[in-house]
Amino acid sequence: xxxxxxxxxxxxxxxxxxxxxxxxxxxxxxxxxxxxxxxxxxxxxxxxxxxxxxxxxxxxxxxxxxxxxxxxxxxxxxxxxxxxxxxxxxxxxxxxxxxxxxxxxxxxxxxxxxxxxxxxxxxxxxxxxxxxxxxxxxxxxxxxxxxxxxxxxxxxxxxxxxxxxxxxxxxxxxxxxxxxxxxxxxxxxxxxxxxxxxxxxxxxxxxxxxxxxxxxxxxxxxxxxxxxxxxxxxx
Amino acid sequence: xxxxxxxxxxxxxxxxxxxxxxxxxxxxxxxxxxxxxxxxxxxxxxxxxxxxxxxxxxxxxxxxxxxxxxxxxxxxxxxxxxxxxxxxxxxxxxxxxxxxxxxxxxxxxxxxxxxxxxxxxxxxxxxxxxxxxxxxxxxxxxxxxxxxxxxxxxxxxxxxxxxxxxxxxxxxxxxxxxxxxxxxxxxxxxxxxxxxxxxxxxxxxxxxxxxxxxxxxxxxxxxxxxxxxxxxxxxxxxxxxxxxxxxxxxxxxxxxxxxxxxxxxxxxxxxxxxxxxxxxxxxxxxxxxxxxxxxxxxxxxxxxxxxxxxxxxxxxxxxxxxxxxxxxxxxxxxxxxxxxxxxxxxxxxxxxxxxxxxxxxxxxxxxxxxxxxxxxxxxxxxxxxxxxxxxxxxxxxxxxxxxxxxxxxxxxxxxxxxxxxxxxxxxxxxxxxxxxxxxxxxxxxxxxxxxxxxxxxxxxxxxxxxxxxxxxxxxxxxxxxxxxxxxxxxxxxxxxxxxxxxxxxxxxxxxxxxxxxxxxxxxxxxxxxxxxxxxxxxxxxxxxxxxxxxxxxxxxxxxxxxxxxxxxxxxxx
Numbered sequence: 001x002x003x004x005x006x007x008x009x010x011x012x013x014x015x016x017x018x019x020x021x022x023x024x025x026x027x028x029x030x031x032x033x034x035x036x037x038x039x040x041x042x043x044x045x046x047x048x049x050x051x052x053x054x055x056x057x058x059x060x061x062x063x064x065x066x067x068x069x070x071x072x073x074x075x076x077x078x079x080x081x082x083x084x085x086x087x088x089x090x091x092x093x094x095x096x097x098x099x100x101x102x103x104x105x106x107x108x109x110x111x112x113x114x115x116x117x118x119x120x121x122x123x124x125x126x127x128x129x130x131x132x133x134x135x136x137x138x139x140x141x142x143x144x145x146x147x148x149x150x151x152x153x154x155x156x157x158x159x160x161x162x163x164x165x166x167x168x169x170x171x172x173x174x175x176x177x178x179x180x181x182x183x184x185x186x187x188x189x190x191x192x193x194x195x196x197x198x199x200x201x202x203x204x205x206x207x208x209x210x211x212x213x214x215x216x217x218x219x220x221x222x223x224x225x226x227x228x229x230x231x232x233x234x235x
Numbered sequence: 236x237x238x239x240x241x242x243x244x245x246x247x248x249x250x251x252x253x254x255x256x257x258x259x260x261x262x263x264x265x266x267x268x269x270x271x272x273x274x275x276x277x278x279x280x281x282x283x284x285x286x287x288x289x290x291x292x293x294x295x296x297x298x299x300x301x302x303x304x305x306x307x308x309x310x311x312x313x314x315x316x317x318x319x320x321x322x323x324x325x326x327x328x329x330x331x332x333x334x335x336x337x338x339x340x341x342x343x344x345x346x347x348x349x350x351x352x353x354x355x356x357x358x359x360x361x362x363x364x365x366x367x368x369x370x371x372x373x374x375x376x377x378x379x380x381x382x383x384x385x386x387x388x389x390x391x392x393x394x395x396x397x398x399x400x401x402x403x404x405x406x407x408x409x410x411x412x413x414x415x416x417x418x419x420x421x422x423x424x425x426x427x428x429x430x431x432x433x434x435x436x437x438x439x440x441x442x443x444x445x446x447x448x449x450x451x452x453x454x455x456x457x458x459x460x461x462x463x464x465x466x467x468x469x470x471x472x473x474x475x476x477x478x479x480x481x482x483x484x485x486x487x488x489x490x491x492x493x494x495x496x497x498x499x500x501x502x503x504x505x506x507x508x509x510x511x512x513x514x515x516x517x518x519x520x521x522x523x524x525x526x527x528x529x530x531x532x533x534x535x536x537x538x539x540x541x542x543x544x545x546x547x548x549x550x551x552x553x554x555x556x557x558x559x560x561x562x563x564x565x566x567x568x569x570x571x572x573x574x575x576x577x578x579x580x581x582x583x584x585x586x587x588x589x590x591x592x593x594x595x596x597x598x599x600x601x602x603x604x605x606x607x608x609x610x611x612x613x614x615x616x617x618x619x620x621x622x623x624x625x626x627x628x629x630x631x632x633x634x635x636x637x638x639x640x641x642x643x644x645x646x647x648x649x650x651x652x653x654x655x656x657x658x659x660x661x662x663x664x665x666x667x668x669x670x671x672x673x674x675x676x677x678x679x680x681x682x683x684x685x686x687x688x689x690x691x692x693x694x695x696x697x698x699x700x701x702x703x704x705x706x707x708x709x710x711x712x713x714x715x716x717x718x719x720x721x722x723x724x725x726x727x728x729x730x731x732x733x734x735x736x737x738x739x740x741x742x743x744x745x746x747x748x749x750x751x752x753x754x755x756x757x758x759x760x761x762x763x764x765x766x767x768x769x770x771x772x773x774x775x776x777x778x779x780x781x782x783x784x785x786x787x788x789x790x791x792x793x794x795x796x797x798x799x800x801x802x803x804x805x806x807x808x
Contacts, residue, residue, distance in 0.1 A: 009623075009627045009631075011627065011628070011631040012627055012630055012631055012634070015630075015631050015634030015635070016634070018634075018638060019634060019637060019638065022638070022641055054622075054623075059619075059623070060684050061684060084622055084626055084630075084671070085671065085675075085680055085681070086671070087680075087681060087693065088692070088693060088696050089681065089685060089692065089693060107626075107630050108630065108633065108664060108667045108668075110630065110633070110634055110637075111630070111633030111634055111636065111637045111660060111663070111664070112637070113637055113641070137696055137697050138696055140697070140699055141695070141696050141697055141698060141699060212692075212696060
């Protein structure tokens with residue numbers, strides 16, 4: 001596999017490169033900002049670009065913008081974003097702006113070689129990757145709790161893996177289940193959540209949105225907060 | 236005139252005006268029958284004109300006295316008394332000494348006429364007095380060099396060299412030219428250009444020029460310059476009329492103000508005062524300003540520093556500047572100053588005190604905001620440093636550990652080292668997590684690049700025991716970093732508190748208000764938010780942003796909604 005690495009910190013860039021080379025992944029280019037990254041991608045046409053979200057000049061969301069550009073101009077190149085924050089909105093934005101072959105990992109994962117390498121292979125194969133910290137956060141938050149109430153513990157596990165971007169056969173391997181069983185779980189989950197069944201990266205977006213927002217209707221109309229006279233507010 | 240009782244001053248002024256009227260009348264009456272050698276005596280019409288001009292000058296002196304302008308009273312009285320003295324030079328039968336002095340009198344009248352013009356036009360201050368002194372010097376030199384004084388034995392009867400017949404032309408010309416220049420220079424003085432001031436200046440200039448023509452040749456037998464003499468009379472007439480008119484206007488304005496002041500409430504605020512003054516003066520552009528000693532500048536009624544447009548009338552107490560009334564050029568500064576009676580001055584002073592308190596308050600508020608903003612700037616910088624410095628290094632450390640573990644895993648396998656490295660990697664992971672939490676607590680990064688609503692979404696995503704919905708436009712207008720951080724911290728603490736009070740669900744609504752942000756936190760707990768809800772630091776912040784942040788915290792489980800509270804004051808129901 002051929003990879004381009006972009007990070008403005010030389011220490012981290014060198015670390016990632018060393019690590020990837022040990023895992024027998026060829027690093028064909030390094031970049032310290034978005035423009036040199038785009039130039040490197042244009043020349044090398046790697047399989048994956050590993051991109052730090054915060055890069056010069058403004059140290060804002062340059063990485064996200066660069067990811068969208070790479071996916072638009074070089075559709076064969078997958079992008080894996082590395083972030084220092086757990087940002088649900090960035091992950092969702094990344095998935096919504098790009099159709100597949102995209103990933104969002106916490107930078108901490110670089111120290112965990114297998115996670116990084118696994119994520120690289122998955123995005124190169126066209127899948128989506130969402131860091132488990134983001135899924136955990138949504139999954140554990142109590143907004144999700146009521147949504148997930150009708151699901152069995154096994155179904156919740158499957159849902160979490162779906163949210164991380166795993167395809168059905170990936171889920172079978174991780175949970176040691178048969179493909180048929182997983183497919184049954186998935187269709188149950190969608191019917192219990194009342195969501196139309198989706199595949200690919202649309203499935204990830206649907207699940208994440210569901211975990212995040214679908215349960216937020218507390219039943220209070222914004223224009224008229226408070227209970228009706230004599231009534232009781234029951235969210 | 237300080238130190239003189241008002242009654243005494245009135246008596247003195249009346250005496251001065253009376254004496255000047257008598258002296259002026261005497262100089263006219265004495266030359267009444269001097270046809271052919273004096274202007275006044277040449278015809279009944281000219282005599283009548285002189286009488287009218289004298290009457291107006293006397294009336295003007297009286298008006299100035301009534302308005303409390305003692306200097307102008309003296310100047311006008313002198314002018315009235317001496318204006319027709321030059322005609323005595325043509326009175327046949329008078330002693331030569333008297334005729335010679337009378338012939339030189341126009342030069343003495345010049346500085347008096349100039350000063351009367353300047354004062355009537357409202358000019359004051361050092362430049363007027365220095366100008367008058369200089370002018371007096373020039374005119375006295377010209378008067379003393381008058382040829383009649385060259386030989387006290389024969390006075391005007393002597394034969395003089397042709398070049399100096401009557402007047403030494405050079406000093407006299409210089410005196411007239413200097414006077415005309417002085418009078419015209421008053422137009423550019425700092426006191427504005429009301430119609431009255433311009434008229435008075437023009438009248439003064441006219442008189443001076445006409446006087447120059449009339450008196451250029453006093454020994455020429457029958458008065459040769461009747462039209463010029465008429466213009467000089469017209470000039471002083473207009474000058475006197477200006478004084479009388481201004482006094483009449485001031486009196487009318489005073490009456491109107493006195494009527495309106497009665498309607499002013501005891502705590503008449505700036506707006507009320509402005510309305511009263513505008514009504515009384517008939518000048519809709521009139522504005523009030525206060526002098527702030529602290530700022531050393533004018534401030535408007537809201538306490539903000541302001542530019543005072545010219546012209547303005549200053550209201551002082553002792554040596555202290557209290558207020559400034561700026562108004563249109565049409566309004567006469569002196570009339571207004573006269574019209575501002577004691578009651579109104581007191582109201583102005585009260586309002587000025589209030590305004591200066593407002594100014595201090597505004598400055599205090601701004602200072603508090605600056606402190607909060609500065610501390611937020613610092614927090615943000617620290618957060619960035621943590622992310623870009625410490626966190627990056629820890630990630631690098633994690634990478635190094637990972638590489639070391641790989642080496643230890645190769646043959647020959649060192650199990651003990653591998654375990655220690657595994658433990659170290661675990662510790663580093665925990666360190667990264669806590670670093671991230673610390674940075675987030677300092678200044679959530681999403682607040683900076685996302686805004687308040689995304690930051691609140693992000694924050695509430697992770698709450699385990701409270702279901703929170705965040706309502707608000709994600710693309711809402713952005714506010715200052717400190718305002719957004721304050722709102723964020725307040726909501727975060729309110730939600731923590733709601734959780735402690737046993738709430739299960741909450742709703743946060745964010746919207747833009749006219750003054751800034753409006754944030755409502757609704758929770759379903761049975762008890763209400765206590766007074767000690769926020770930490771001291773956060774309460775300080777909320778007070779600092781009281782102007783821009785409406786915060787409402789409602790617990791619907793109990794009695795229902797509380798009254799909206801503004802910026803930092805907590806609901807109590």
